[in-house]
Amino acid sequence: MKGLDTNIYDVVCVSPRNHMVFTHLLASTCVGTLEFRSVAEPIAQIQPLISRETGSYFFLANCNRVDLDNHVRLLHCVVVGGGPIGVEFSGELSDFIMRNVHQRFAHVKNYIHVTLIEANEILSSFDDRLQHYATRQLTKSGVRLVRGIVKDVKVDKIILNNGTEVPYGLLVWSTRVGPSSFVKSIEVPKSPGGRIGIDEWLRVPSAQDIFAIGDCSGFLESTGKPVLPALAQVAERQGKYIAKQLNRIGKAGGGYANKARDKEFREPFIYKHLGSMTFLSRYKALVDLSVIGCFK
Structure with a gap:
């Protein structure tokens, strides 16, 4: 194909490697008679058109299929x-x-x-x-x-x-976060959407010494609380709240298994939203501060 007229055709070479191997000389490289570079020839030297002519290219890739009808790539x-x-x-x-x-x-x-x-x-x-x-x-x-x-x-x-x-x-x-198979398998009351149901103190009501935070949990419908956004700042604030509660009930002797059921939980969890940001393109982004406030 070296003699192909590039005034008529564009040469496009697709190959999983950018060189040709002279396989009949590989035995010599194995015993040190020849160096490996002596049995490999770059594609650009074998077919100089792909590196010299405008409109001719080399692709280091595997070909999956050929669209015989439309003559297009998967781009x-x-x-x-x-x-x-x-x-x-x-x-x-x-x-x-x-x-x-x-x-x-x-x-x-x-x-x-x-x-x-x-x-x-x-x-x-x-x-x-x-x-x-x-x-x-x-x-x-x-x-x-x-x-x-x-x-x-x-x-x-x-x-x-x-x-x-x-x-x-x-x-x-890239759709919304849903409950995993592990969360679905836990036999506890679920919130709307199939997440682990929690009360105002982030406890699982059927086992009140167990807490659930982050995307795996959601308020039970009976609490009347809104659905919290699936954001990292939600889990961060829930984590801080849980740590504070556990430290308090631990000092009161509720740090052991089944000992937290009788301990009093004070203020319920209140989520304070600090706004959202997202990148668009070309050094442009959005910052939404219009919904800053508390989700009580």
Whole structure:
């Protein structure tokens, strides 16, 4: 193929290694007669067109399949979930594509895309104005926003509830945190959403010397308390509260098994929200301080 006319064709070589090995000489390298570099020849020397001609490239990769009908690569990145994590990943990926991929791999810049799928509005926990601002910034940075619910996931495409098929090469699932199989297996009353049910003092009512904090727990419906956001600051404040309670009841002799049931728990847990932040793209981010306050 060295004599291929590059005025007519672009040469694209895909190989899991960037060199050719002369296998019939490997026996000599094993006993030290030849050096390893003597039996390997770089691809660029075997086919100089891929390093010399504009429009010809070498890819260090494995070929998974060939699209015989459409003649395209698997360069569609789909992110499912419009929460802070999904938005931040979409922004980071879009920055990488715009700043790096477009410069180093200009021949694929028109084929690589990022799509963010969310059932409702992205960043639903943020103020409406910040949601609209995030939508504009992501759209400017090249992220395509699609509203829909994923009904099924196939090997190379996802199917939305309205029947739309979205093909992908990379799928990132970034939906809300749900209870693990371990949490589901614990036979205690559950909160709405299937998490371990807790009372106002973060105790499991059916075993009042057991506490649950973080994403694995939620207030029982009978407490009337709202659902707390799945954020690290929630678990941090719950941890500080539990430590304070355990120290107090421990000093009162309740530090042993089954001894905390009769001890008095004073003030209930109150969550003080300090706001939320999320990265968008191109050195832009959102800070939502509009919902700072107490969740009593």
